[in-house]
Amino acid sequence: MSLFVHYLSLPYLIEGIWFTVAVTALGLAGGLILGLVLAAMQLSRFAVLAALARGYTVIFRGTPLILQMVFAYDALPQIGLKLSAIGAAGLALAANEAPFIAEMLRAGVLGVDGGQVLAGQALGMTPSLLMRRIIAPQAIRTMIPAFGNETVSALKNSSLASVISVQELTLRSTQLASSTFDFFSIFFASGLIYLVLTSLVSVIQLFVERALDLDRVTPQGRLSIFLPWRRVDLQTKLAEPAALLPPPHSLLPEMTAPRPTSRSDRAKHAAMVQRNNVAVEVTGLRKSYGAQTVLNGVDLTVRVGEVVALLGPSGSGKSTLLRCINHLENWDSGMVRVGGRRLGHSDDGRKLSPRAIANERASVGVGMVFQQFNLFSHLTARENVAGPLRWVHGLTRTDADRRARELLERVGLSHRADALPRHLSGGQQQRVAIARALAPNPSVLLLDEPTSALDPELVNEVLEVIRRLAVDDGLTMIISTHQIRFADEVADRVAFLSGGSIIEQGPAHEILSNPQHPATARFLSVMEADKAPESTS
Amino acid sequence: MHRQSSTEARARHSAVISGLRSAALATFLLATIWAPTSASAAAPAGCAALQTKYPQFKGKQLVNAINPHTPGYEAIDPKDPNKYVGFDIDLGEAIGECLGFTLTYKPVTFAALLTTLASGQADIVISDIYATEERAKAADFITYSKVFDGVLVAKGNPKKITGINISMCGAAAAENTGYVEVPLVQALAPECKKEGKPEPTLQLYDNNANCIQAILAGRADTYVNDVNTVDQAVKANPDKLEKAIAVTIPYSVGIAVPKDKPDFRDAVMAALIEVQKAGTHKALLAKWELDPNNFKEPDILSVK
Numbered sequence: 001m002s003l004f005v006h007y008l009s010l011p012y013l014i015e016g017i018w019f020t021v022a023v024t025a026l027g028l029a030g031g032l033i034l035g036l037v038l039a040a041m042q043l044s045r046f047a048v049l050a051a052l053a054r055g056y057t058v059i060f061r062g063t064p065l066i067l068q069m070v071f072a073y074d075a076l077p078q079i080g081l082k083l084s085a086i087g088a089a090g091l092a093l094a095a096n097e098a099p100f101i102a103e104m105l106r107a108g109v110l111g112v113d114g115g116q117v118l119a120g121q122a123l124g125m126t127p128s129l130l131m132r133r134i135i136a137p138q139a140i141r142t143m144i145p146a147f148g149n150e151t152v153s154a155l156k157n158s159s160l161a162s163v164i165s166v167q168e169l170t171l172r173s174t175q176l177a178s179s180t181f182d183f184f185s186i187f188f189a190s191g192l193i194y195l196v197l198t199s200l201v202s203v204i205q206l207f208v209e210r211a212l213d214l215d216r217v218t219p220q221g222r223l224s225i226f227l228p229w230r231r232v233d234l235q236t237k238l239a240e241p242a243a244l245l246p247p248p249h250s251l252l253p254e255m256t257a258p259r260p261t262s263r264s265d266r267a268k269h270a271a272m273v274q275r276n277n278v279a280v281e282v283t284g285l286r287k288s289y290g291a292q293t294v295l296n297g298v299d300l301t302v303r304v305g306e307v308v309a310l311l312g313p314s315g316s317g318k319s320t321l322l323r324c325i326n327h328l329e330n331w332d333s334g335m336v337r338v339g340g341r342r343l344g345h346s347d348d349g350r351k352l353s354p355r356a357i358a359n360e361r362a363s364v365g366v367g368m369v370f371q372q373f374n375l376f377s378h379l380t381a382r383e384n385v386a387g388p389l390r391w392v393h394g395l396t397r398t399d400a401d402r403r404a405r406e407l408l409e410r411v412g413l414s415h416r417a418d419a420l421p422r423h424l425s426g427g428q429q430q431r432v433a434i435a436r437a438l439a440p441n442p443s444v445l446l447l448d449e450p451t452s453a454l455d456p457e458l459v460n461e462v463l464e465v466i467r468r469l470a471v472d473d474g475l476t477m478i479i480s481t482h483q484i485r486f487a488d489e490v491a492d493r494v495a496f497l498s499g500g501s502i503i504e505q506g507p508a509h510e511i512l513s514n515p516q517h518p519a520t521a522r523f524l525s526v527m528e529a530d531k532a533p534e535s536t537s
Numbered sequence: 538m539h540r541q542s543s544t545e546a547r548a549r550h551s552a553v554i555s556g557l558r559s560a561a562l563a564t565f566l567l568a569t570i571w572a573p574t575s576a577s578a579a580a581p582a583g584c585a586a587l588q589t590k591y592p593q594f595k596g597k598q599l600v601n602a603i604n605p606h607t608p609g610y611e612a613i614d615p616k617d618p619n620k621y622v623g624f625d626i627d628l629g630e631a632i633g634e635c636l637g638f639t640l641t642y643k644p645v646t647f648a649a650l651l652t653t654l655a656s657g658q659a660d661i662v663i664s665d666i667y668a669t670e671e672r673a674k675a676a677d678f679i680t681y682s683k684v685f686d687g688v689l690v691a692k693g694n695p696k697k698i699t700g701i702n703i704s705m706c707g708a709a710a711a712e713n714t715g716y717v718e719v720p721l722v723q724a725l726a727p728e729c730k731k732e733g734k735p736e737p738t739l740q741l742y743d744n745n746a747n748c749i750q751a752i753l754a755g756r757a758d759t760y761v762n763d764v765n766t767v768d769q770a771v772k773a774n775p776d777k778l779e780k781a782i783a784v785t786i787p788y789s790v791g792i793a794v795p796k797d798k799p800d801f802r803d804a805v806m807a808a809l810i811e812v813q814k815a816g817t818h819k820a821l822l823a824k825w826e827l828d829p830n831n832f833k834e835p836d837i838l839s840v841k
Binding site for chain 1: 602605606607608612613614615618619643644645646649652653655656657658743744745746747749750769770773774
């Protein structure tokens with residue numbers, strides 16, 4: 001026992017920690033840099049880069065670290081690269097860690113909900129902006145436990161540097177054991193030192209997780225994570241804000257009653273917008289995924305201030321059409337013009353890069369609302385609206401926050417500005433998503449089945465918000481929906497899609513109450529049961 | 538492997554006597570020789586001439602790769618673990634002093650000694666390594682010591698092992714990777730077969746301490762290594778280990794230098810001759826309680 005204490009406090013062993021930590025730090029830092037490069041190569045659009053990264057991974061993940069250490073130490077000098085022992089060990093460890101770290105990074109990035117990426121693109125974010133503001137912050141949070149693991153494993157792997165004469169703990173322990181024959185006291189002592197080091201890593205990991213925890217309420221709570229009974233109550237804590245909420249409808253007193261607009265007013269409005277300028281013009285749009293044709297020559301013109309409802313069975317091409325109008329998807333042939341500007345090609349007719357397409361989206365001004373809301377889940381409601389304004393449109397924080405406040409108030413959610421999306425109901429999330437889409441003042445708002453993912457009792461609060469945008473604000477909108485009654489109330493015109501083309505379109509009430517095309521009639525009669533259009537007033 | 542050293546090819550009780558004798562001798566020699574050596578006045582004339590002949594090594598700091606797991610030859614100093622001590626360390630420094638260079642140490646596994654030298658990570662290897670034809674393909678050797686091995690067994694020698702012979706059939710031998718004893722034990726297989734006995738098995742470790750632990754833990758029956766190392770192990774665990782016998786091994790211990798530096802090889806050889814002439818070599822054997830019979834005039838082993 002006294003020998004054990006003697007070796008535990010022996011400066012010779014304690015100083016060995018420095019070498020252990022130095023090799024580990026070099027390995028992790030180098031591995032992180034190399035891992036970032038590898039992950040970027042694997043995720044890149046260019047197949048050659050991905051293949052190179054794959055090849056590297058196969059080699060360095062598939063050979064033992066001890067061989068890589070000896071290689072870095074003894075073989076590299078043959079080509080004139082003579083690193084110090086620590087340098088060689090750090091290099092080998094970095095080269096070995098890189099594929100593992102790259103896989104962690106890749107999993108983290110791929111783990112971020114694709115809908116959020118789509119939403120970011122729709123808001124005009126460039127790929128690098130998306131990575132920095134949306135993907136990385138979420139991916140990093142999910143990667144911390146894995147990174148903690150990797151750190152502990154690198155720390156232990158650093159002991160292999162003993163074979164290339166790095167004076168780290170293991171080497172010092174074996175040398176000491178050889179000269180003193182106190183085998184067990186020495187190895188228990190160095191084992192305990194390793195244990196202390198790895199425990200430190202775990203503590204740091206917990207602190208970082210805690211610091212990045214989006215649900216953390218108060219700074220005082222920081223230490224409570226170490227108390228086991230505090231953790232149990234996280235679920236309760238999450239449930240609280242939801243429970244405190246008044247039912248959504250009570251928040252929207254002014255919205256509960258649909259604004260009565262007479263049929264004749266509606267018809268007048270429809271006639272009026274027909275004289276307006278063209279906002280969106282789609283001609284001969286074709287697109288197919290492999291053998292399956294999704295859009296088969298769509299022509300659609302939407303004028304400023306007009307509300308057009310896209311109807312049709314699932315798979316008829318409604319969503320694809322909307323995504324093409326925002327250039328979230330490419331098309332095979334045909335043309336899309338928004339505000340007179342032709343999308344998707346530079347002035348010299350070449351295809352645009354993803355970055356150029358993002359800038360095009362931001363400047364053309366097409367807002368988009370998704371069926372699954374696609375809010376940025378690491379940002380509060382306010383930041384979901386204000387963030388893109390700052391990042392894409394260069395507003396100051398003050399201006400962006402003011403704009404976000406106004407819009408959240410407009411959708412009846414100013415009291416929930418600081419809530420995270422996961423603490424909002426589906427209807428509230430969709431209202432935030434609408435506020436976010438409206439924030440840059442788009443010239444056209446595209447809504448892709450905005451109520452389809454909602455519980456029935458939440459549908460109305462969202463429809464009310466959309467109705468007001470149409471009626472009060474005169475916003476130009478294209479809505480794909482299954483809500484026939486809503487389409488009848490709000491839309492100037494409906495277009496019925498089937499098999500990738502528009503088979504019938506015209507004034508909303510006329511088409512809905514008296515469809516000419518048999519497919520339209522069939523579809524309407526199926527929806528009829530609970531969503532019949534109201535009869536002419 | 539290695540080392541081997543020294544000493545005594547005799548049985549254990551005679552080792553004690555020789556130890557006593559060595560101690561007396563050491564006291565005497567230390568008084569007469571060690572003092573002048575450390576005053577760097579040893580063999581002044583010869584060394585001064587060498588420094589004139591080989592000025593390129595003067596004032597240099599060279600790297601000596603060692604496998605510091607052999608107390609008596611090279612191991613860290615238990616009293617100050619930042620230092621390496623032992624016969625080889627002192628001999629290397631005496632040679633360095635003669636040629637005017639100093640040494641730093643790079644601890645590597647035994648099997649990595651020559652690789653480290655060949656890759657240029659070290660300039661010289663003085664680590665109780667046996668000069669064999671096979672190894673001489675990787676480095677040139679200047680031999681300086683005869684080899685005597687001891688056979689380490691558990692107390693009472695339960696397997697009745699009497700050397701590297703058919704008494705080892707069926708036994709488990711612990712050895713260090715890369716040591717010359719490994720092929721010697723392997724060569725027993727056909728003999729054992731002829732006798733109708735099982736072959737000996739080999740357990741390969743990467744340092745002395747692990748080999749000794751293998752016997753203490755009952756995993757191995759024997760460990761054949763430099764007799765001095767074996768004696769040290771017995772001294773540390775007198776209740777559990779004993780030396781069955783000492784045997785002669787047909788090798789010499791050598792200093793390894795890179796094959797592409799004949800100047801350096803010749804300078805080291807010349808310096809070693811001066812060190813021996815001055816009596817330093819024998820004084821160091823006494824200082825580290827090694828058998829004076831180990832002493833050997835240097836030769837060069839170099840194969841193309």
